[in-house]
Amino acid sequence: MKKKLTKQEVHTIVSLLDNAYEDVATFLHYSSPYELLIAVILSAQCTDIRVNQITTELFAHASTPQQILALGTEGLTQYIKSAGLFRSKSKNIIAATEMILDRFDGEVPNTMEQLLTLPGVGRKTANVVLSHAFGQDTIAVDTHVFRVSNRIGLVCEKDPIATEFALMKVLDQSMWSKMHYKLILHGRRVCAARSPKCEDCLIHAYCLTYRNKK
Numbered sequence: 001m002k003k004k005l006t007k008q009e010v011h012t013i014v015s016l017l018d019n020a021y022e023d024v025a026t027f028l029h030y031s032s033p034y035e036l037l038i039a040v041i042l043s044a045q046c047t048d049i050r051v052n053q054i055t056t057e058l059f060a061h062a063s064t065p066q067q068i069l070a071l072g073t074e075g076l077t078q079y080i081k082s083a084g085l086f087r088s089k090s091k092n093i094i095a096a097t098e099m100i101l102d103r104f105d106g107e108v109p110n111t112m113e114q115l116l117t118l119p120g121v122g123r124k125t126a127n128v129v130l131s132h133a134f135g136q137d138t139i140a141v142d143t144h145v146f147r148v149s150n151r152i153g154l155v156c157e158k159d160p161i162a163t164e165f166a167l168m169k170v171l172d173q174s175m176w177s178k179m180h181y182k183l184i185l186h187g188r189r190v191c192a193a194r195s196p197k198c199e200d201c202l203i204h205a206y207c208l209t210y211r212n213k214k
């Protein structure tokens with residue numbers, strides 16, 4: 001049983017995925033770091049399409065911290081109730097907005113440490129905001145990135161945070177943000193959670209799960 005990919009194999013897998021999938025700026029619609037933060041908080045257990053539908057309507061009415069705060073938890077809930085976990089998301093967005101106004105002069109903070117102090121913000125959300133709103137090299141690990149990177153054998157970890165740190169070691173820093181999206185696209189289109197299309201997968205010759213099954 002093969003347990004680890006060689007550096008050359010990792011390089012080949014990254015190149016194949018990079019060439020196979022388009023560059024994605026983000027799946028979410030936003031026009032400011034604050035809007036992006038809200039969209040990413042809403043995206044937990046909710047499709048990007050649904051989030052974009054919600055935020056199109058919400059941001060047309062309220063898009064700044066002051067305007068969202070003026071809606072209050074109940075008012076915000078009316079806009080986001082088609083999202084999963086909408087009650088806790090509404091509470092978290094209002095609490096995070098108060099903190100942004102009180103502690104960060106109304107601006108979304110641009111460090112991991114500060115972002116993690118905001119209610120409803122974990123490392124995945126913070127990494128997406130740091131990458132897209134502030135151009136920092138990060139690799140956000142969502143359910144697809146976690147599943148796919150561990151199946152391929154890029155990393156061998158038991159949770160998303162350990163996966164994030166392991167991916168940062170194995171991938172060139174210039175590829176971190178890019179590979180977040182390429183791994184998501186590969187997970188959505190080929191390496192699905194329940195029935196991965198291994199025979200059609202362009203990296204099956206290198207994938208540890210596939211090779212160890214054969």
Ligand code: SF4
Pocket residue numbers: 151152190191192196197198199201202203204207208209210
């Ligand atoms: S070979 Fe199968 S398990 Fe491996 S990356 Fe491709 S689809 Fe996923």
